[in-house]
Every structure is written in structure tokens, then in C-alpha cells.
Amino acid sequence: MSTVTPAADLESDPRVKAVFDDIRATRKSDFVNNMWRYLAFDPALLESTWAEVKAVMATPSTLDPLVKELIYIAVSVTNGCSYCVHSHTAAAKAKGLTREQHAELLSIIALAGKTNQLATALQLPVDPAFDADRN
Amino acid sequence: MSTVTPAADLESDPRVKAVFDDIRATRKSDFVNNMWRYLAFDPALLESTWAEVKAVMATPSTLDPLVKELIYIAVSVTNGCSYCVHSHTAAAKAKGLTREQHAELLSIIALAGKTNQLATALQLPVDPAFDADRN
Amino acid sequence: MSTVTPAADLESDPRVKAVFDDIRATRKSDFVNNMWRYLAFDPALLESTWAEVKAVMATPSTLDPLVKELIYIAVSVTNGCSYCVHSHTAAAKAKGLTREQHAELLSIIALAGKTNQLATALQLPVDPAFDADRN
Amino acid sequence: MSTVTPAADLESDPRVKAVFDDIRATRKSDFVNNMWRYLAFDPALLESTWAEVKAVMATPSTLDPLVKELIYIAVSVTNGCSYCVHSHTAAAKAKGLTREQHAELLSIIALAGKTNQLATALQLPVDPAFDADRN
Amino acid sequence: MSTVTPAADLESDPRVKAVFDDIRATRKSDFVNNMWRYLAFDPALLESTWAEVKAVMATPSTLDPLVKELIYIAVSVTNGCSYCVHSHTAAAKAKGLTREQHAELLSIIALAGKTNQLATALQLPVDPAFDADRN
Amino acid sequence: MSTVTPAADLESDPRVKAVFDDIRATRKSDFVNNMWRYLAFDPALLESTWAEVKAVMATPSTLDPLVKELIYIAVSVTNGCSYCVHSHTAAAKAKGLTREQHAELLSIIALAGKTNQLATALQLPVDPAFDADRN
Numbered sequence: 140m141s142t143v144t145p146a147a148d149l150e151s152d153p154r155v156k157a158v159f160d161d162i163r164a165t166r167k168s169d170f171v172n173n174m175w176r177y178l179a180f181d182p183a184l185l186e187s188t189w190a191e192v193k194a195v196m197a198t199p200s201t202l203d204p205l206v207k208e209l210i211y212i213a214v215s216v217t218n219g220c221s222y223c224v225h226s227h228t229a230a231a232k233a234k235g236l237t238r239e240q241h242a243e244l245l246s247i248i249a250l251a252g253k254t255n256q257l258a259t260a261l262q263l264p265v266d267p268a269f270d271a272d273r274n
Numbered sequence: 275m276s277t278v279t280p281a282a283d284l285e286s287d288p289r290v291k292a293v294f295d296d297i298r299a300t301r302k303s304d305f306v307n308n309m310w311r312y313l314a315f316d317p318a319l320l321e322s323t324w325a326e327v328k329a330v331m332a333t334p335s336t337l338d339p340l341v342k343e344l345i346y347i348a349v350s351v352t353n354g355c356s357y358c359v360h361s362h363t364a365a366a367k368a369k370g371l372t373r374e375q376h377a378e379l380l381s382i383i384a385l386a387g388k389t390n391q392l393a394t395a396l397q398l399p400v401d402p403a404f405d406a407d408r409n
Numbered sequence: 410m411s412t413v414t415p416a417a418d419l420e421s422d423p424r425v426k427a428v429f430d431d432i433r434a435t436r437k438s439d440f441v442n443n444m445w446r447y448l449a450f451d452p453a454l455l456e457s458t459w460a461e462v463k464a465v466m467a468t469p470s471t472l473d474p475l476v477k478e479l480i481y482i483a484v485s486v487t488n489g490c491s492y493c494v495h496s497h498t499a500a501a502k503a504k505g506l507t508r509e510q511h512a513e514l515l516s517i518i519a520l521a522g523k524t525n526q527l528a529t530a531l532q533l534p535v536d537p538a539f540d541a542d543r544n
Numbered sequence: 545m546s547t548v549t550p551a552a553d554l555e556s557d558p559r560v561k562a563v564f565d566d567i568r569a570t571r572k573s574d575f576v577n578n579m580w581r582y583l584a585f586d587p588a589l590l591e592s593t594w595a596e597v598k599a600v601m602a603t604p605s606t607l608d609p610l611v612k613e614l615i616y617i618a619v620s621v622t623n624g625c626s627y628c629v630h631s632h633t634a635a636a637k638a639k640g641l642t643r644e645q646h647a648e649l650l651s652i653i654a655l656a657g658k659t660n661q662l663a664t665a666l667q668l669p670v671d672p673a674f675d676a677d678r679n
Numbered sequence: 680m681s682t683v684t685p686a687a688d689l690e691s692d693p694r695v696k697a698v699f700d701d702i703r704a705t706r707k708s709d710f711v712n713n714m715w716r717y718l719a720f721d722p723a724l725l726e727s728t729w730a731e732v733k734a735v736m737a738t739p740s741t742l743d744p745l746v747k748e749l750i751y752i753a754v755s756v757t758n759g760c761s762y763c764v765h766s767h768t769a770a771a772k773a774k775g776l777t778r779e780q781h782a783e784l785l786s787i788i789a790l791a792g793k794t795n796q797l798a799t800a801l802q803l804p805v806d807p808a809f810d811a812d813r814n
Numbered sequence: 815m816s817t818v819t820p821a822a823d824l825e826s827d828p829r830v831k832a833v834f835d836d837i838r839a840t841r842k843s844d845f846v847n848n849m850w851r852y853l854a855f856d857p858a859l860l861e862s863t864w865a866e867v868k869a870v871m872a873t874p875s876t877l878d879p880l881v882k883e884l885i886y887i888a889v890s891v892t893n894g895c896s897y898c899v900h901s902h903t904a905a906a907k908a909k910g911l912t913r914e915q916h917a918e919l920l921s922i923i924a925l926a927g928k929t930n931q932l933a934t935a936l937q938l939p940v941d942p943a944f945d946a947d948r949n
Contacts, residue, residue: 188392214390217349219489219664225667246724247337248661256656258357260633260654263312264308277629322731354894380530380859402680412935444932454785461928466925483888513870517882520866523863531818578804585913593793607780618750623799656751666718675765790928799894800924
């Protein structure tokens with residue numbers, strides 16, 4: 140059950156096919172997950188979203204590929220995005236996430252959720268020492 | 275402006291003093307930030323919260339200390355916790371966060387915020403391939 | 410699976426029947442969706458909620474009926490309310506939402522989610538020019 | 545700094561004056577807080593919001609007035625609404641909230657924030673025993 | 680469908696068995712719900728989470744056990760945590776929540792969600808009278 | 815107070831200057847707000863963010879420019895992003911938002927916040943009629 144309906148033959152649209160081919164080549168896998176299959180209802184949105192995901196997540200950079208997935212999971216859990224929690228946990232496992240790291244990730248996400256609530260409930264004033272303009 | 279008022283001489287309470295001493299020893303710094311100064315309105319809550327933060331964030335583990343801070347920041351930004359964004363960004367910088375890594379962290383947090391919205395707006399069905407019970 | 414159980418014959422309660430009749434008359438349709446069927450577990454809550462929805466959403470006003478649905482969807486996506494995303498996307502389509510408009514709505518919701526994260530991560534000071542008291 | 549500007553003499557509008565008078569009478573206090581002073585930019589919105597707050601929060605019912613404030617604070621903290629955390633914590637104190645109860649409220653809000661994150665990160669299947677239709 | 684897979688014989692791990700035994704003894708019931716069955720993928724995380732839930736929720740304190748559940752539900756609804764809404768609504772019913780109280784709880788949670796949005800949209804300045812440092 | 819520090823002479827960087835010049839030309843105004851001044855700490859992030867904002871918000875499309883701002887405000891309020899609520903409310907006023915429309919926008923955002931809470935608290939099953947695959 141979703142809010143748009145994927146076409147029966149998605150890849151008959153050359154723009155969609157080009158993105159799907161690039162997803163497969165980038166990931167070295169035939170699998171194209173539902174995020175892309177449903178975004179294809181609008182080829183321009185599919186193209187721009189994939190271009191950004193590829194640039195941020197699949198390009199060598201200053202952060203390790205697994206670390207990037209951990210950050211992605213942290214945001215997705217906090218936003219309560221079920222699909223994204225599933226897809227990025229699977230991606231993290233594919234990139235080597237161990238059971239111990241998974242448990243530790245959950246501990247940090249849970250602790251941050253807890254202390255965020257405390258800080259907001261207390262309405263804490265920000266310490267001047269934290270101001271970037273001072274440092 | 276906050277919802278509780280720290281006592282004038284917080285450390286006259288021996289339970290508070292013991293936690294503050296441990297914070298200073300653990301962090302090798304005299305600075306005790308407002309989170310702990312305001313939580314001290316209830317010494318038991320101060321003790322349990324610090325014990326958990328110390329165990330999760332200040333104990334050697336499977337994730338790098340800087341990576342832990344990036345995950346903490348990701349949750350705090352998504353929850354919109356101003357105090358926590360400030361305190362953990364400062365902590366990440368103290369642990370070596372570079373300008374390039376900071377920009378990359380923001381790119382990932384922003385992209386995740388964006389694709390979370392898309393996945394929720396589309397109400398994407400979760401791909402069976404993501405089910406942990408299958409793998 | 411839900412947290413309350415609708416009665417077998419909901420409309421045997423005259424207060425529930427009156428609200429359902431008004432929903433059908435207002436929408437010119439026999440269909441009464443689950444929001445109202447489950448809210449009927451408390452007739453007073455059903456009455457006050459429907460009265461507000463009717464006043465805000467089904468009364469001619471300064472905003473176009475389709476625009477109202479787009480705003481409703483934007484809030485519902487951001488809150489991660491699955492039911493509401495489904496029901497208001499269906500309502501928007503019934504009011505004429507085109508595929509192009511749907512894609513554009515998603516682009517804006519996604520971009521706002523992204524830049525909200527950036528503004529919060531940067532802890533941007535609000536420009537004085539934005540203060541309503543100055544203008 | 546806000547997004548609307550209160551008029552210099554708010555109570556020269558008879559609809560605004562009537563609501564402010566009712567707020568004062570209901571609360572037995574001359575103080576009218578900013579929520580109402582800024583909502584007055586639209587008298588109809590002021591009237592309907594106050595009518596609902598009065599009906600839900602200031603009318604004898606099945607829940608204790610202090611308990612109602614604790615629930616209100618829990619939602620406001622989770623939504624990160626600074627104004628609401630301040631105003632409802634003040635209201636709870638006025639209704640007798642003790643320091644011990646305040647600390648306990650924060651412990652529960654923090655624990656719920658934490659376990660919400662865990663449940664979402666694990667994508668827990670709901671136990672059939674929790675289904676209201678079975679009970 | 681979840682992100683971790685419970686072992687076939689969870690209680691063959693003595694640490695897991697000890698926690699499950701304590702859950703059963705504390706709740707006077709044989710039922711161990713999925714939160715604990717899935718958290719068992721990491722016995723340390725299971726132990727620390729249960730210890731905290733038991734201390735906060737199952738120990739006599741200044742707040743009534745049913746009131747604690749209402750606060751927990753309020754946070755869980757606002758975070759959109761489906762599992763937690765189900766489990767804590769069931770827990771509240773087991774502790775005596777009536778239909779009238781349930782409806783009233785929903786009215787307060789809904790009203791708080793509404794006025795949180797208004798306060799944020801208006802960017803209300805906090806009244807100085809709400810400052811704890813003044814009182 | 816923010817988490818990065820803008821350089822004293824931002825526009826001495828030609829990439830920053832090019833973006834700022836395009837912002838001024840697009841908006842026909844000399845004013846460059848803080849979002850862009852602080853994002854300039856990373857010219858690549860500044861460039862990609864502005865390119866997307868310009869494409870989505872400042873290019874003629876199927877939705878009216880004012881309607882786009884209303885959707886942006888709805889997301890920003892729900893995410894509790896203070897900066898974004900201020901900047902996009904100011905933008906909406908610059909595009910002609912009337913007081914009546916502003917009040918109506920707030921009514922819809924508040925109502926959606928309220929009914930989102932109700933739908934989540936009830937854990938409503940989605941009506942099959944809302945499934946896009948059926949229509």
C-alpha cells in the first residue's frame with residue numbers, strides 16, 4: 140500500500156532505465172529497491188534524488204562508508220522512518236556492521252534520544268564555551 | 275531561562291560533588307557544562323544519567339569516539355535539541371572533527387532528512403530483501 | 410490492529426449516526442473512513458474532532474481546498490503519520506492533484522526537511538530582518 | 545522576535561477582551577500569557593483555541609488537573625516546543641508539582657524517548673496480545 | 680519484519696534467561712513481549728534497558744503507576760512509535776485505564792499537539808514569569 | 815551563537831561570491847540571509863543547497879510561489895525549526911500572504927498536528943480505499 144503506483148514496465152522509460160542502470164553499476168548488484176521503483180513515478184525527482192544519494196553516499200570522502208550509514212540510520216530512527224531504518228540497516232550490514240557495533244549504535248541513539256528529552260525538559264541555557272564564534 | 279534553578283553552591287551536596295569530580299577526572303578538564311549543573315536539582319537523576327553517558331560515550335568500545343559524537347549529533351539535530359547540537363558539536367571538534375568532516379556530516383544528515391520525507395510521503399513498502407529474518 | 414475496538418453496530422448510537430450522516434452529506438459520499446469509525450469509541454471526541462475538521466477543511470475560505478490538503482500532507486509526512494499521509498493524499502487526488510503537482514509537493518517537502526536539518530545543525534541566528542515587530 | 549505583531553491595545557477589540565476576561569476569570573489571575581496575546585492577531589483563532597483549552601484543561605474530568613499538565617509537558621518536550629515546556633511546567637508547579645515529581649516526570653519522559661528509539665531501530669513486530677480487537 | 684533476528688532458543692543464554700525470569704516475576708505473568716525478545720540480540724543492552732524500565736516504571740514512587748503509563752503513551756504517540764503506543768496502551772488498560780480516561784488522554788495529547796504547532800508557528804517569546812530563576 | 819563561524823570577508827572566496835551574486839539576482843534584493851552566510855563555511859555545500867532551493871522554489875512550476883512557501887512553513891513548524899519558520903514566514907509575506915491566510919494556515923497546521931496525534935494514538939488501520947494501487 141503506497142501513495143503512488145509504479146508502472147508495470149518501469150524501464151520502458153529511458154530516463155528511468157538510465158538511473159536504474161547507474162544504481163546497478165554503482166552498487167554492483169541487480170537489485171533495485173522500492174525507493175527508486177516508486178520515485179520513478181516522476182523521472183526528474185528520481186534523477187535528482189539518485190544523483191544526490193550517489194554523490195553523498197557512494198563517493199569516496201572524509202568519512203568511512205560504514206560511518207555514513209550509521210549517521211543515516213540515526214536520523215532515520217529519530218524521524219521514525221520505517222522504510223529508511225530497514226534499508227540503511229541492511230546497507231550497513233552489507234558494509235560490514237557487526238552485531239557488537241549494531242548494539243553500540245542502538246545504545247548511542249537511545250542515549251541521545253534520552254538526553255535530548257532531558258535537555259529540552261530543563262530548557263538548558265547553552266554554555267558560552269560552546270559558541271563557535273569564541274573558539 | 276530554564277525550568278529548574280541550580281542551587282548557589284551545587285557542590286555542597288556530596289552526591290553532586292562526587293559526580294562533578296568524576297566528570298572532571300573522566301574529561302581531564304575543570305569545565306562542567308550546564309547539562310550536569312541543572313540535572314543536579316535531582317542527585318539521583320544526575321547520577322544515573324552521568325553513569326550512562328560515561329558507560330556509552332567515554333568507555334573504549336567497537337566504535338571510534340569521534341564516530342560516536344557524529345551519531346549523537348545526528349539524533350540531536352533531528353530532534354531539534356539546540357543544547358545538544360551545541361554541546362556535541364563542541365565535543366566532536368575537541369575530538370578532532372575537521373571542517374571537511376563537519377560539512378560531510380551535515381550533507382548526510384540533510385540528505386537523510388530529505389529521503390526520510392520522500393519515503394514517508396510515498397508510504398513505500400519495505401523490500402522483503404531487507405528483512406533480517408531472511409538473512 | 411488498533412488500540413480501541415469499534416462497536417459492531419456503530420450507528421446504533423444516535424450521536425455517532427448524526428456525525429456519520431453529516432460526514433456523508435458534507436462529502437457527498439457514502440464512505441466513512443476509519444478515522445471516524447475508531448474515534449466513535451468516544452462520541453464527544455468524535456463530535457468535536459469532526460466539527461473542527463469540517464470548519465477548517467470543508468468551509469469556503471481564503472485558501473483553495475486543494476492547497477489546504479497540500480499543507481495537511483506536509484504536516485502529516487513530517488510527523489510520520491502513515492494513516493494521515495494516506496487519507497490526505499487520497500483527498501488531494503479527489504480534489505484534482507495531478508501527478509506533476511504531487512511530484513512537486515514531494516520536492517518541496519523533501520527540500521524543507523533537508524534545509525530544516527541544516528539550519529538546526531548550524532544553529533543559525535535569526536536575521537533581525539525577519540522579525541515581525543520590525544515590519 | 546515572533547512571526548506576528550500584537551496590537552498596541554489588544555483589548556480594544558471586544559472579541560479579544562471577552563476571551564482575556566474569561567482567561568482571567570477561569571484562572572483567577574490578572575496574568576494573560578503570550579500565547580493568547582499573540583493568537584489575538586486573529587480573534588476567531590483566539591476564541592476557538594481558548595474554548596478548546598478551557599474545555600479540555602480547566603473542566604473537572606476523569607483525570608486530575610496536575611496529571612493533565614504532566615501529559616501536556618510530555619508531548620511538548622517530545623515536540624521540542626520551548627514555549628509550551630515553559631508554560632506548562634509553570635502551570636504544573638502552580639498546581640502543586642513537587643521537586644520529586646518533577647524529577648520523576650523527567651525520568652519517564654527520558655526513558656520513553658530512549659525506548660521509542662530502540663523499538664524503532666529494531667522495527668519490532670507488535671505482539672498480537674496488544675491488539676484491542678482481541679481483548 | 681525487523682532489523683535483528685531473535686535466536687531460536689533465547690533462554691539458553693543465562694543472561695537472557697535471568698532478565699526474562701525477572702520480567703515474569705516483576706509482572707506476575709508468563710508473557711515476555713517482543714521488546715525484550717529482540718533486545719536479547721545483545722544481552723548487555725537487554726540487561727541495562729530492563730534495569731532502567733524496572734527502576735522507573737515498576738518501583739513505588741511519587742507518581743501513580745497508571746499516571747506513569749499515560750506519560751509514556753504521550754511521548755510514544757508524539758514520537759510516532761507504533762510498537763510503544765500499542766504496548767503502553769495495553770499496559771495502561773491492565774492498570775485500570777477506563778474508556779473515559781482513554782478518551783480524555785487522547786484529547787489532551789491532541790490539544791498539546793495542536794497548541795505546540797501554534798506556539799512554534801508564532802515563534803512566541805517566553806513570558807519572563809515562566810522563568811524558574813525568578814520563582 | 816552557532817556551530818560554525820562565518821569568515822570576516824565571506825565574498826573574497828569566488829565560489830561564495832558567485833552564489834551570493836546569484837541569490838541577489840534571483841531575489842532582486844541585496845539582502846543575503848544567514849542561512850547562506852553560515853553555509854558558506856563549505857562552498858560545495860553552499861552551492862548544492864542553493865542550486866536545489868533555486869530549482870524547487872524560484873523556478874516557475876505547477877504550484878503557485880505563495881503555495882510553495884505555505885508548504886515549506888508547514889514542514890518547518892512541524893520540525894520545530896525556528897530559523898526556517900521565521901525565514902519562510904517572511905518570504906510568504908513578501909509574496910503576498912494576508913493576515914487572513916496566515917491565520918488559516920495556522921489553523922490547518924494546528925488541526926493536522928492534532929489529528930496526526932489522534933491517528934497515531936488509535937493506531938488506525940489504513941482504509942483499503944486509500945491504496946494507490948487500487949485506483
